[in-house]
Amino acid sequence: MTNTRRYFHSHVKARIAALLSLPIAWLGVLYIGSLAALFITSIWKIDTFTSKVVREFTLSNFIDVLTDKAYFNVTMRTVGVAIAVTIICAVLAIPMAFFIARVAKPKSRPVLIALVITPLWASYLVKIYAWRTMMAPDSGFLNWLISPLGLSSPGFGMVAVIIGLSYLWLPYMVLPIYAGMEKLPDSIIDASADLGAKPGRTFLKVILPITWPAIIAGSLFTFSLSLGDYITVQILGGTFQMLGNVVYQNFALNLPFAAAVALIPVIVMFIYLGSVRKTGALDNL
Amino acid sequence: MKITRVRKSVIAIAAGALLLSGCSSSDSESAGGAYAGPVKDTPGTINVLAWPGYAEDGSTDPNVDWVTPFEKETGCTVNVKTYGTSDEAVQLMQSGGYDVVSASGDASLRLIFGGDLQPVNLDLIPNYADVFDNLKDRPWNTIDGANYGVPHGRGANVLQYTIDKVKPAPDSWSVVWEPNSPLKGKITAYDSAIYIADAAVYLMSTKPELGITDPYALDQTQFDAAMALLKQQKPLVAEYWADYTKYVAAVQAGSIVAGTSWQVIANVLNGEKATVGAVKPKEGATGWSDTWMISKNTESIDCAYKWLNWIISPATNAQAAEYFGEAPANSKACALTASKTHCESYHAEETDYWSNVYYWKTPTEECLDGRTDVKCIPYAEWVKAWSSFRNS
Numbered sequence: 001m002t003n004t005r006r007y008f009h010s011h012v013k014a015r016i017a018a019l020l021s022l023p024i025a026w027l028g029v030l031y032i033g034s035l036a037a038l039f040i041t042s043i044w045k046i047d048t049f050t051s052k053v054v055r056e057f058t059l060s061n062f063i064d065v066l067t068d069k070a071y072f073n074v075t076m077r078t079v080g081v082a083i084a085v086t087i088i089c090a091v092l093a094i095p096m097a098f099f100i101a102r103v104a105k106p107k108s109r110p111v112l113i114a115l116v117i118t119p120l121w122a123s124y125l126v127k128i129y130a131w132r133t134m135m136a137p138d139s140g141f142l143n144w145l146i147s148p149l150g151l152s153s154p155g156f157g158m159v160a161v162i163i164g165l166s167y168l169w170l171p172y173m174v175l176p177i178y179a180g181m182e183k184l185p186d187s188i189i190d191a192s193a194d195l196g197a198k199p200g201r202t203f204l205k206v207i208l209p210i211t212w213p214a215i216i217a218g219s220l221f222t223f224s225l226s227l228g229d230y231i232t233v234q235i236l237g238g239t240f241q242m243l244g245n246v247v248y249q250n251f252a253l254n255l256p257f258a259a260a261v262a263l264i265p266v267i268v269m270f271i272y273l274g275s276v277r278k279t280g281a282l283d284n285l
Numbered sequence: 286m287k288i289t290r291v292r293k294s295v296i297a298i299a300a301g302a303l304l305l306s307g308c309s310s311s312d313s314e315s316a317g318g319a320y321a322g323p324v325k326d327t328p329g330t331i332n333v334l335a336w337p338g339y340a341e342d343g344s345t346d347p348n349v350d351w352v353t354p355f356e357k358e359t360g361c362t363v364n365v366k367t368y369g370t371s372d373e374a375v376q377l378m379q380s381g382g383y384d385v386v387s388a389s390g391d392a393s394l395r396l397i398f399g400g401d402l403q404p405v406n407l408d409l410i411p412n413y414a415d416v417f418d419n420l421k422d423r424p425w426n427t428i429d430g431a432n433y434g435v436p437h438g439r440g441a442n443v444l445q446y447t448i449d450k451v452k453p454a455p456d457s458w459s460v461v462w463e464p465n466s467p468l469k470g471k472i473t474a475y476d477s478a479i480y481i482a483d484a485a486v487y488l489m490s491t492k493p494e495l496g497i498t499d500p501y502a503l504d505q506t507q508f509d510a511a512m513a514l515l516k517q518q519k520p521l522v523a524e525y526w527a528d529y530t531k532y533v534a535a536v537q538a539g540s541i542v543a544g545t546s547w548q549v550i551a552n553v554l555n556g557e558k559a560t561v562g563a564v565k566p567k568e569g570a571t572g573w574s575d576t577w578m579i580s581k582n583t584e585s586i587d588c589a590y591k592w593l594n595w596i597i598s599p600a601t602n603a604q605a606a607e608y609f610g611e612a613p614a615n616s617k618a619c620a621l622t623a624s625k626t627h628c629e630s631y632h633a634e635e636t637d638y639w640s641n642v643y644y645w646k647t648p649t650e651e652c653l654d655g656r657t658d659v660k661c662i663p664y665a666e667w668v669k670a671w672s673s674f675r676n677s
Contacts, residue, residue, distance in 0.1 A: 048650075048664075048666075049395060049399075049649060049650075049664070050379070050395050050398060051665070052379060052399060064669070069677070070672075070673040070676040070677040071676065074676040133538070136538045136539075137523075156524060156540070235531070238523055238524050239524060239675075241676050245676075250668070252375075252376050253372050253665070253668045254669070
C-alpha cells in the first residue's frame with residue numbers, strides 16, 4: 001500500500017495515466033470507438049439475399065443516401081423538427097426560468113424546480129401514449145378542447161411530433177437557463193434600471209445576452225434529442241418519418257445502409273456545434 | 286499540449302477497436318445431409334427461437350405451457366427466446382446459438398440459403414403424416430426435394446373494417462387502394478417491405494395485363510406498378526402499423542377504420558362485442574405459413590427432432606394455434622381445440638380458402654414463379670424501395 005502510494009507520488013505521469021485511464025476508456029472505446037465502428041460499417045456491403053454483412057469496401061450506401069431525394073427530404077424534415085422543437089422549448093423555458101430564478105420567492109424555488117422536472121419521473125412511453133390519446137383526431141382531448149373555436153386536432157403527423165417532443169424536452173431547456181439566470185447578480189439588473197432602461201429593454205439587452213450560453217446549452221439537449229428520436233415519431237407521427245425511423249427500419253436488413261444514414265445526425269450535430277462555437281457561447285459553459 | 290497527448294491515445298484506442306472489429310468474421314458452410322436417425326433418448330438442451338406465443342413455457346401465463354410437459358416427457362431442457370419480426374429472426378439465427386426456429390416463409394429461404402439450417406428427415410417425425418397436404422413440400426420449406434422443417438400454422442392477412450363506420454361491408458381491397466375511397470385518411474397498412482406484395486395481389490386482379498402470377502416474383506415493370514399503387518395509397522393512410530397493440534388502440538379510438546390485419550387482432554377487438562369484421566377479399570390476400578426448422582450446428586439433434594414432433598402433435602398444435610390465433614397445421618388438431626369453432630373461424634380445413642392466400646416468401650432475383658426470361662426484384666431492393674417510399 002505504502003509502496004503504491006510512494007510510486008504514484010514520485011511518478012507524476014503514472015499518476016495522470018491512472019487518473020485518466022477510465023475517462024479515456026469511456027471516451028475512446030465507448031464513444032469514439034462506436035462512432036468509428038459506425039463509419040466502418042457504412043462502407044461495407046451486404047449479401048442482398050441473406051442480409052449478412054459482407055466485409056468488402058463500397059461507397060454505394062453513401063451514394064444511395066445522397067442520390068435518393070427521399071433521404072435529403074427526410075434530413076431536412078428532421079432538422080426542421082429539431083429547430084422547431086428547440087425554438088418552442090426556448091420560448092417557453094425563458095419566461096419560466098426567469099420567473100423561478102428572479103420573481104418567485106427563494107423559498108418556493110426548489111418546489112418550482114421540482115415541478116419542472118416531475119415529467120422526467122414518468123416513463124417516456126407513458127407520456128407519449130398519453131399524448132397519443134390526447135391528440136387523436138375526432139375523439140381526442142385536444143379536439144374536444146378546441147372544437148368550440150371551430151378548429152380541429154391536427155391528428156397524427158409532424159405537428160403532433162413537434163408538440164410531443166417539445167413537451168418531452170422542455171425540462172432540459174428550463175434547467176440550464178434557470179441555472180444561468182440564478183447566477184446573474186442583482187446589481188447588473190439594478191444598474192440597468194438606474195440607467196433608465198425599462199424592464200423589457202433590460203430583459204432584451206442585459207439578461208438575454210448574459211444567459212445566452214445557458215440557452216445554447218439547453219438547445220444542445222433539445223436539438224440533439226429531437227434529431228435522434230424515433231419512438232415519439234412512431235407513436236405520434238402517423239405516416240410522418242424522421243431520420244431515426246430510417247435507421248430503425250433498415251438496421252436489421254441492411255446494417256451498412258442504416259449506418260450511413262446514422263452518420264447524418266452526427267454530421268448535423270458537428271455543424272451545429274461548429275456554428276455555436278463561432279458565436280462564443282461554448283466558452284462560458 | 287496535454288490535449289494532444291490525450292487525443293493521440295484516443296486515436297490509438299479507436300484504431301485498436303477497429304482492428305478487433307475487423308478481425309472477427311463469420312463463415313457459412315454449405316448445407317449437409319439430413320439426420321439418418323434413429324432418434325435416441327439422449328438428454329440435452331435445446332435453445333428455441335420462436336414467434337411470441339409459439340413456444341409457451343408458462344412464463345407469460347402459468348396456464349399456458351406446453352414446454353414443461355415436453356421437458357418432463359423427453360428429459361430435454363428447453364430455453365425459449367422470442368422475436369418480433371422475421372428480419373430479427375434471421376439476424377438471431379445467423380448469430381448462432383439456437384437449435385430450432387419457427388420461421389415464416391419470408392425468413393426461411395434466407396436461412397436455408399444462408400447455410401444456417403439442415404434438411405429434416407421427415408421419417409423421424411411421425412406426426413408429420415397428419416399435416417394438411419397443402420402445407421407439405423411448399424417452396425418456403427422445401428428446396429430441390431429436400432424438406433427443411435415441419436409446418437406449424439398459417440393465417441391470412443385479412444381486410445379488417447369497423448362495422449358501424451364502413452357500410453356496406455367491403456368485399457374488395459379497393460377501399461384501401463383507390464384514391465376515391467370513402468375511408469380516406471382512416472386507412473392503415475402494414476409497415477414492412479413485404480407489404481409491397483399486398484399491392485401486387487391487388488394488381489393481379491385489377492391489372493391483369495401486368496401478368497403477375499406470384500406477388501413475390503415481380504419484374505421491374507410489375508414492381509414499379511406496385512410501388513405506384515402504394516404511392517397512390519399513401520394519402521389515404523392514417524398510420525402504418527407494425528405493433529399490433531397500437532393498431533388495436535387506434536381502431537378503438539376510431540382513427541383507423543379499415544386496413545390489412547390479422548385474425549387475432551380482430552378477435553382481440555371483438556373480445557366484448559363484435560365491432561370489427563375481417564374478410565379475405567375477393568382478390569385474395571397475402572398470408573403467412575410458419576415452419577419449425579433445425580439449425581445446422583445443433584448439438585442436440587435428438588432433442589431437436591423430438592421438439593419438432595412434439596410441437597406439431599395434435600394436442601400441442603391445437604393449444605399453440607389457439608393461443609396465437611391461427612389455423613393449425615395438423616389436421617387432427619381441430620378436434621382438440623378448447624373452442625370447438627376455432628378451426629372454422631380460422632378456415633383450417635377449407636382448402637379453397639387458402640388457394641388465393643399468397644404466403645410470405647423472400648423475393649429473389651431468380652423469379653419464384655419460374656420465369657427465366659426476366660430478372661425479378663430481390664428482397665433487398667424491396668427493402669430499399671420501401672424505405673425510400675416511407676420517407677419520401
